[in-house]
Amino acid sequence: MIRIHFTAADFAGVRFAPRAAPLLELNTALMKLLTPGDELLYGRWRRRSLHSLPAAAGALADLVPAGRAPGFLDVFDDSLPDALDAARQWHPHRIRSEIERVYAGHPAPPPPWVRDLHRGEAGGLRVLRRAQHAAFESVVRPVWPVVQDLHQREFTRHALAVAEHGLGAALAGLVPGARLRESVWELPGAGERDVEPGGRGLVLRPTFHWTGHPLVSDLPGRPVHVTFPAGPGLPLTPAGPDDPGGPEEALARVLGRTRCEMLLLLAEEHTTSGLARRLGVSNATASAHAAALRGAGLVTTVRAGRAVLHRRTAMGTLLIGRHDQVRSKWGHKP
Structure with missing residues (x-):
């Protein structure tokens, strides 16, 4: 308890994290990867993930010698470059104390690169960054x-x-x-x-x-x-947790799901703030997506007083075509 x-x-x-943290998702994926059980559901995913892990990622196992992970692996930045550099922000004595904690009582000594990390040498930090990046690209990037x-x-x-x-x-x-x-x-x-x-x-x-x-x-x-x-209880796949397949999903993969949903909504006129509210994103994000669609000739934008109004163009309607039927599945109706 x-x-x-x-x-x-x-x-x-108390607040809810507004965006996913790449290294947090990597850490939990690796934990699931190495936790026995759920063989029927996760066995194939485990075998495939372990087979695809590059050699550089193996260094991460050196930091969890007895199933206890050092605190400096708890990284919550929502930008991957910032997350990969986060360990450099830790005070050297904290890195030393965390390494000593996880290796306390362990019969085997830490490998040379972990000893470099313990001493605060740049080479140890480079190995850690390379291992995290390699593991993320292999395990999490396909489903990010x-x-x-x-x-x-x-x-x-x-x-x-x-x-x-x-x-x-x-x-x-x-x-x-x-x-x-x-x-x-x-x-x-x-x-x-x-x-x-x-x-x-x-x-x-x-x-x-x-x-x-x-x-x-x-x-x-x-x-x-x-x-x-909070997941679906099944291994994630690049096509999505529901794996609907078909042309609707193909269009979402080309445009990005948020832009595809925006095109669906813009069968009727919406303000930037209205789009943001319906899509569950910030006004700035909605504005950026609308600008990208406008640049592709799929959306028109006009100003009406203080409001900015967006609507789908004929080309956008032609592209979205019968994909309007997925509006109800994604939970957005104009």
């Missing part, structure tokens, strides 16, 4: 667009839950077995653990490879991060 003890400031600081889509759906779902029922109900319903008892949020977990954010804030993060209990990252001086399983 995980018990998170809230103060009033902690309740005020799917992860981003799923994350946006989760973000929208929880935003609506908080708006309609309040934060307490959203926390209690986050995962099966969760409950809020006065100022203590209880979550299912291995063993007993008490966490006190102490006003640092708490970030909720869905993951789409892990299917076990919630994971908590409680690093000094940083917000507490609670990672919870």
